[in-house]
Amino acid sequence: MQTRISILGSTGSIGTQALDIARRLGPERVDVVGLGAQANADLLIEQAIEFAPEVVCIGEAGHYEKVKSALECRGISVLCGASGFDELATCPQADRIVISVAGTPGLSPTLSAIESGKSVALASKEVMVAAGHLVMDAARRKNITILPIDSEHSAIFQCLNGEDKRSIEKIYLTASGGAFRDKTKSELAGVTAAQALAHPTWKMGKKVTIDSATMMNKGLEIIEAKWLFGVGGDQIQVVIHPTSIVHSMVRFCDGSIIAQLGLPDMRLPIQYSLLYPERVDAQLPRLDLLEAGPLVFEEVDLDKFECLSLAIEAARVGGTLAVVLNAADEVAVRLFLDGKIGFLDIAKVIGRTMENHTSSPDPSLEEICAVDAEARVAALTYAQRSI
Ligand code: MN3
Numbered sequence: 001m002q003t004r005i006s007i008l009g010s011t012g013s014i015g016t017q018a019l020d021i022a023r024r025l026g027p028e029r030v031d032v033v034g035l036g037a038q039a040n041a042d043l044l045i046e047q048a049i050e051f052a053p054e055v056v057c058i059g060e061a062g063h064y065e066k067v068k069s070a071l072e073c074r075g076i077s078v079l080c081g082a083s084g085f086d087e088l089a090t091c092p093q094a095d096r097i098v099i100s101v102a103g104t105p106g107l108s109p110t111l112s113a114i115e116s117g118k119s120v121a122l123a124s125k126e127v128m129v130a131a132g133h134l135v136m137d138a139a140r141r142k143n144i145t146i147l148p149i150d151s152e153h154s155a156i157f158q159c160l161n162g163e164d165k166r167s168i169e170k171i172y173l174t175a176s177g178g179a180f181r182d183k184t185k186s187e188l189a190g191v192t193a194a195q196a197l198a199h200p201t202w203k204m205g206k207k208v209t210i211d212s213a214t215m216m217n218k219g220l221e222i223i224e225a226k227w228l229f230g231v232g233g234d235q236i237q238v239v240i241h242p243t244s245i246v247h248s249m250v251r252f253c254d255g256s257i258i259a260q261l262g263l264p265d266m267r268l269p270i271q272y273s274l275l276y277p278e279r280v281d282a283q284l285p286r287l288d289l290l291e292a293g294p295l296v297f298e299e300v301d302l303d304k305f306e307c308l309s310l311a312i313e314a315a316r317v318g319g320t321l322a323v324v325l326n327a328a329d330e331v332a333v334r335l336f337l338d339g340k341i342g343f344l345d346i347a348k349v350i351g352r353t354m355e356n357h358t359s360s361p362d363p364s365l366e367e368i369c370a371v372d373a374e375a376r377v378a379a380l381t382y383a384q385r386s387i
Contacts, residue, residue, distance in 0.1 A: 002027075003274055005121075006034030006053075006088055008109055009100035011043040013205040014123040014149060014270065018098055019047060021271045024282045030274055033093040036085055038101065039063065045070045052076070054093050057084035059105075085109045090116040096274065099124050100149070102207060103330055104372055107131055111365065114138040121273035123149035125224045126330075130323045130368050132227025146228060147273040151202075152221055153228055154269035155247035155260035163252070165230050172249040172257075173221055174241040175300065176201045176264075178213040181242065185304045191343045193336060201244040201264045210333045211307075214346050215300070219311020220329075223322050226315055233315035238308065240298040245287065263287045306347035310354060320371045321359035327375035328353035335383050345386060352382040 005022070009015045015037070022030040032051040037044040038059035048056050048071050057079040058067045068078040079087050082105070089097050089109035097113040098121045099106045106124035111131075113120050115138060122128070128135060139146050148154050152173050160168070179196055180188055196213040197206060204212070211217035215238075222236050244264040251257045262268050263285055271282055302309045307329070314325040332349040335341045341349065353375055363371065 001275075001278055002029060002031055003096050004031045004033045004094050005096045005098055005274060006036070006055075006091055006094040007032065007098040007100065008036045008057075008085055008088060008106065009038070009098075009102065009124070010035040010047055011037040011040035012100055012102065013203070014100035014266065015098070016043075017267050018100065018270050018274065019051065021267055021274060021282055022051065025271075025275075025280065029280065034088045034091050036079075036088045036101075038105075041067050048076055049074070055079060055088060055091055057081075057088045059085065082108065086112045089113040090118070094118060096121055096147075098149075098274070099127060102126075102205070104130055104326070104369075107365070107368070110135060111138055114142050114144050117142055117144070119145055119147060121147045121149055121270075123270075125150055125220050126326050128224040128227050129220050129326045130372065131363075131365065132223065132322075133362055134365060134368075136227050136230075145276070147276050148224075148228055149266075149269050149273045150221060150224065151264070151266060151269045152248040153225060154272055156225060156229060156250055158260045158272070159248070159250040159258040160229065163250075167253045168229065168231055168235065168250055169253045169255075170251040171225055171229065171231060171236045172251065173218060173225060173236055173238050174244070174246050174248050174297075175215065175218045175238050176212065176244045177240045177242055177298075177300075178215060178217075179209075180213050181240065185344075188304070189342060189344050193339065196336075196343065200242070202266070204266070206337060207330070207333055210336060210346075211329065214307040214343070215305035216307035216311060216329050216346075216350075218300075219308045219314075220326065222311060223315045233312065236315075238300050240300050242296060242298075243293060245292050246295060261287060261289075306344075307350065310347060310350055314354070317359050319359040319361040320363050320367065321354060321357060323363065323368050323371045324354055324357045324359075324375040325350060327372045328379035331376050331379040332383065335380075341383055341386070345383070348386065349379050349383045353379045
């Protein structure tokens, strides 16, 4: 079977790995018909020349002329900006849309893709965190499957193949523990962005690597799992699993636990989402169980990782509080990467922003965008006050 895909966010970590899978399998299996990137015009042009899609989109208007002059002569249509991403998400040639743009800009194209009847391979967890109820409602209405790319959620999705979701008793979300698993809280106060960016097992983008070090990543994943699998936040337990071999587990109502295992290589969940329900051999490296070492699971220290506590709170309250959590986190991580605030200040900034927000349930897309923008301003204000 052939899947015709459009990748929104093709120059990022997930996007380039998705193209690696397309390259390995060839156009008879994965045909790339659309590509979109926010700002990396040079790589977008290079990708478009290699994969010859029908249409590309560049987010930043300043790069439009450059991309257009490089690609239009090759018969490739060139779009621009947020409306261009929406068009790319609904282009008639594609039957599956990969959403791997950073953060909430993925929201509108995700909903557009579902409304136009396309299946969605979703890497941007922020989309589910901010608008999981809207995405799942639309998917149900259109009878569309959301195929998670996040490795834990891909694992859970695979564990649930052929199972009734109502029989889920508990989801074990595994966490590597990030770069600072063994540091004490007082040691965490002085860590730098460079130290936080050295992730022990996964190779990922900067934002998610910092989120992994604060464990906010796992918190966002709790909210993502809550929506994707229709469970309560209290049914999801985070367990530290330093080697990232077990990608997550489901315990069913009879007490049986099913786990999915593999090497920590994002290409495997990406490939699964591109080809689902098929499995094929893309010559990816194999996990050797005899070399994997002992599978260790440990309890997470919520006092040390305050971001995770904040996310658990947002998962419990729901509504716009999750939007605020996500927006404030993006601002705080940016400030930390720029050396403007300390590592422990990330949780402080997010906590303050959440405290000053009154959550409203089931927000519309407009409300989500408004709350998101307000929370960014508020987070920046709190951060500047504490510097
Ligand atoms: Mn993950």
